Amino acid sequence: MSSIYDTSSWVDTWAAAIVAEPASRETIAARLKDLLAGKSIGGVPGILASQKPKDMLSQFVRTAQWDFKPAALDDVWHAVFDIAKGHGWTEHFRDETYYWTEQYLLNVAWDALSDDEDSDEGGEEYDNSWITCAMGAARLFSLGYGYSAFAWNALLDGLGLGGEERNSDSMRIGACAQLLGAGRRIKLHLLGGGEERHTPGFAGRHLDAQPKEKRADWEKNGAETWANFLKMLVDEQQRAGSRAAALLKASFVELFKS
Structure with missing residues (x-):
């Protein structure tokens, strides 16, 4: 008997x-808890007895696409x-979100590709x-x-600061989305602030504050970087x-007001 878990479409x-x-x-x-407990939700069957909740949640986090309802992302996270916290998996799932960003932000958006390169835009205006x-x-x-290096690189690229020769409106919009969605936290990180206790995991490392002896330098350099971000928001308009x-x-x- 076939199951929705026979193909990767179960994630969607x-x-x-x-x-x-x-x-x-x-x-x-x-x-989400019910599905991981094997219970059906709205006609969608939960995981099978042979499947492990941690493994299934990992695959879900790594590969799910949220284009159809981005407003739900806060609640999903x-x-x-x-x-994750209830099972002691927090560090593991910080890293899974790192791999999620790698899945979608590794290279450039499709509208930054040249005409002779393959793209899978499906007729959409933006990626x-x-x-x-x-x-x-x-x-x-x-x-x-947490926050990943792939997201950081995408922010720099979208602002024309990452060394990528190609940029696009999708990448610019993505950079705006990051600055509007986490501008205060990004600015805090640039200035050397953050959590005083170490936050384990690839995706959590940006949460950590810099050592106190380094913060003066971070504040100086971070203020310059933030000012450059604001400048590029103006320059990229052209x-x-x-x-x-x-x-x-x-x-x-x-952001100028913040």
Whole structure:
């Protein structure tokens, strides 16, 4: 007898099921816990007896796409880490979010590709997977769950600061999404601030404060970097399409006040 778990499409099925309306932080968490306990949700079967909850949640976190409902990401991250904390898996799932960003932010957005390069845009104007992942990575950072080097590199690239020869409106929009979604936390990190206790895991390392003896240098360099971020929000408007340029401008106005 066939099962939804015979193909990788079960991840998309789960994603749709846990954020189906009416959705809240509580309902999303409860649905995810039920699926991992083998219970059916809205006609979607939970995991099989032969499947391990940690392994299934890992695959789900690593590969789920949230383009269809990015507004639910805060609640999804809370649900994932509530479960992780309850089982002592927090460090493991910090790293799984690192691999999630690698999946979608490793290279460049499809609209930065040349005409003779393969892309899988499907007729969309922007690379929605890139933008959603950038936003989701920023929200992970803002909520204190972690942040990955892939998200950081995507932020720099979208602002024209990462050394990539190619940029695109999707990458610019993704950079704006990060700065609007986690600007305060990014600025705190640049200035050397953060958690005084070490946060284990690849995806958690950006949460740590710098040693006290290094913070003066970090504050000086970080203030310069932040000022450069604001400058590039203005400069990139000249190279962007009208919609991306408008978002760059709005982001500058919002962040300049902070």
